Amino acid sequence: MKLRKSRIPRKGYIQIIPMIDVMFFLLATFMLASLSMQKLDSLQVNLPKGQAEKLSEEKPVTLTLTKDSEIFINQEPVTLDTLAKTLKPLIQNAQPKLIVSADSEAPQGIVVQAMLQARHAGVQQFLIAVQHK
Numbered sequence: 641m642k643l644r645k646s647r648i649p650r651k652g653y654i655q656i657i658p659m660i661d662v663m664f665f666l667l668a669t670f671m672l673a674s675l676s677m678q679k680l681d682s683l684q685v686n687l688p689k690g691q692a693e694k695l696s697e698e699k700p701v702t703l704t705l706t707k708d709s710e711i712f713i714n715q716e717p718v719t720l721d722t723l724a725k726t727l728k729p730l731i732q733n734a735q736p737k738l739i740v741s742a743d744s745e746a747p748q749g750i751v752v753q754a755m756l757q758a759r760h761a762g763v764q765q766f767l768i769a770v771q772h773k
C-alpha cells in the first residue's frame with residue numbers, strides 16, 4: 641500500500657492587487673495632507689499689493705525706486721554708478737538684506753539694474769516691499 645502525503649507543497653505567491661490598493665491609499669493620504677499644509681492663496685498680478693510679514697530688524701537698509709527712475713538709499717538720492725559705493729558701508733552684517741521698495745509704475749529695467757548693482761555691493765538677500773491689502 642502506497643501512502644499519500646497529507647500536504648501537497650504549493651508554490652508561494654504574492655498577491656499584488658491588495659498591495660496596489662494600500663499604496664494608492666497611502667499616496668492619496670499624503671497628497672491630501674501636503675495640500676492641507678500649504679496656503680493656496682494666490683496674489684493678483686498687479687503688484688506691489690499683497691500680504692507680507694513685518695520685519696523685525698531695527699534699522700533695515702531700503703532701496704527705493706520711483707516711477708521717474710530716481711533711486712534712493714534710506715532716503716538719500718543716488719545714481720546707478722554710485723549705488724554700490726554708497727550701499728557697501730551700510731551693509732556690514734553676515735547676511736546682508738536689502739528692502740526693495742519699487743513703485744508699481746517704475747520701469748522694470750531700472751529695478752533690475754539697481755538690484756544687480758546692490759548684488760555687486762555684497763547684498764545676498766532682497767526683500768520686496770508690498771502694500772498690504
